Amino acid sequence: MEEATMHKSTLNVTPLLTPGEVATMFRVDPKTVTRWANSGKITAVRTLGGHRRFLEEEVRELLEAVPTQRR
Amino acid sequence: MEEATMHKSTLNVTPLLTPGEVATMFRVDPKTVTRWANSGKITAVRTLGGHRRFLEEEVRELLEAVPTQRR
DNA sequence: AACGATTGGGGTAATTCGGGAC
């Protein structure tokens, strides 16, 4: 579909994830994701109300980052 | 809103298990599961804090008993 | 405005980590 005929606007938005979604992906508690953000282990964007949102791309990288074993 | 109900988009979810859960399923000590991971016998993903998470699918496969013959 | 679900603060239990030795 061409841009001119698209109904929804094609804004360049970086996909964001909620704390709950990130928590699900890592199999941890949402509060744990919050602690990761506070300690600078993961980038966090804030809503105007103070809630955190996370970069989907960064999350996927962090999930793949640590492979398996080490001797 | 529940995870299953949210229409956020197809969030890539690979079901993960904690060391304790895997240990319970195999009826072994969690430390033993850690040893399996360190020796590369089972795949492990890491949380940002260094804790291990295991692939549920792989665990289920490993749990499958071979009645007639092993090895 | 009102509603259910989620999140953000805190505090306190429970797991997990790593090493090491038996």
Add this chain to the structure above:
DNA sequence: CTTGTCCGAATTACCCCAATCG
């Protein structure tokens, strides 16, 4: 050779309640 246990330290989970989200 595998497994369970011991230890201290670090990480994570669960509890409350008020605020934000959609």
